[in-house]
Amino acid sequence: MDLANKVAIITGAARGIGKTLATGLLAKGVKVCISDINEELVTSTGQSLATTYGEQNVIFAVCDVRNEEQFKNVFQVTKNKFKRVDIVINNAGVADEENWGKVVDVNLKGSILGTQLAAEALRKDRGGHGGIVVNMCSLLGVQPSSILPVYSASKYGVFGLTKSFAEMPEMKENGVKFTCLCPGAIDTEMITDNIQQMRKKFFGDTSLMSTDVMREALFKLLNDTDNNGEGLIVNQVDPDQHMKYFNSK
Numbered sequence: 001m002d003l004a005n006k007v008a009i010i011t012g013a014a015r016g017i018g019k020t021l022a023t024g025l026l027a028k029g030v031k032v033c034i035s036d037i038n039e040e041l042v043t044s045t046g047q048s049l050a051t052t053y054g055e056q057n058v059i060f061a062v063c064d065v066r067n068e069e070q071f072k073n074v075f076q077v078t079k080n081k082f083k084r085v086d087i088v089i090n091n092a093g094v095a096d097e098e099n100w101g102k103v104v105d106v107n108l109k110g111s112i113l114g115t116q117l118a119a120e121a122l123r124k125d126r127g128g129h130g131g132i133v134v135n136m137c138s139l140l141g142v143q144p145s146s147i148l149p150v151y152s153a154s155k156y157g158v159f160g161l162t163k164s165f166a167e168m169p170e171m172k173e174n175g176v177k178f179t180c181l182c183p184g185a186i187d188t189e190m191i192t193d194n195i196q197q198m199r200k201k202f203f204g205d206t207s208l209m210s211t212d213v214m215r216e217a218l219f220k221l222l223n224d225t226d227n228n229g230e231g232l233i234v235n236q237v238d239p240d241q242h243m244k245y246f247n248s249k
């Protein structure tokens with residue numbers, strides 16, 4: 001994808017992987033709306049990005065991806081400010097097996113809502129310009145986890161959602177592609193918050209990847225023009241899988 005004059009929306013981007021993807025896109029000249037449920041953090045991150053990359057290139061909005069009105073508002077403020085949307089990254093996610101209803105609501109229902117709204121905003125027959133939806137899946141969306149069964153189920157759902165939208169004839173006809181990223185363990189607070197309870201049990205000695213690898217993976221997705229409906233595995237721990245497409249057909 002030619003990134004000149006393009007506009008991106010990223011959810012859950014106040015920190016972690018979402019924030020890294022935002023900086024990567026901004027550095028390439030893409031205008032970005034970051035959104036997050038955490039008002040204080042999205043405000044400070046948004047202001048910091050605006051200082052670095054220019055106020056004309058960055059907006060931020062509070063949005064809980066479980067809340068349809070807040071999610072619609074993100075698309076509205078982005079179109080008001082930048083006049084278009086080309087890239088939507090449904091990144092917001094949580095890992096909390098004890099509160100598994102929240103995991104389903106944020107990871108799966110939030111991605112469903114974000115994918116539906118993105119499809120409407122991007123499709124050419126509804127005033128869009130075509131574009132790409134990038135859903136944040138996980139390695140645990142393509143392989144099971146006995147330790148994180150609900151998290152894994154939510155991410156398998158994200159993969160199915162992505163593939164299914166990619167197969168819709170009306171999406172192909174209107175220039176909208178759907179892809180997902182499937183990373184292994186990345187060094188963010190999602191992992192370190194849980195590290196005392198979970199890391200020994202789950203990750204063993206697995207070393208954490210830097211968020212930088214996610215920027216690289218996003219640009220591979222955006223550049224690979226024939227990718228539609230596939231998931232890009234990001235797993236430096238296994239060089240045979242790393243940066244390879246996974247097709248669950």
Ligand SMILES: NC(=O)C1=CN([C@@H]2O[C@H](COP(=O)(O)OP(=O)(O)OC[C@H]3O[C@@H](n4cnc5c(N)ncnc54)[C@H](O)[C@@H]3O)[C@@H](O)[C@H]2O)C=CC1
Pocket residue numbers: 011012013014015016017018035036037038063064065066091092093094106110136137138139182183184185186187188189190191
């Ligand atoms: N860190 C990792 O090892 C991996 C993470 N992922 C996925 O990547 C995505 C980002 O994760 P990280 O950056 O690691 O996590 P993180 O916890 O550092 O960041 C997640 C962000 O999402 C926001 N958020 C949480 N609930 C939300 C909601 N209901 N609505 C809007 N925003 C919400 C949080 O406030 C936070 O800013 C998630 O979907 C996660 O499942 C996938 C594979 C590996």
Ligand SMILES: CCCCCC(=O)/C=C/C=C\C=C\C=C\[C@@H](O)[C@@H](O)CCCC(=O)O
Pocket residue numbers: 095137138139140144145146147148183184185186190191194198202
């Ligand atoms: C707090 C946890 C957040 C999880 C975030 C996520 O999506 C991360 C995935 C990361 C790595 C996956 C590693 C898989 C390792 C397996 O090959 C095996 O070593 C562990 C299997 C244990 C199990 O049954 O779950």
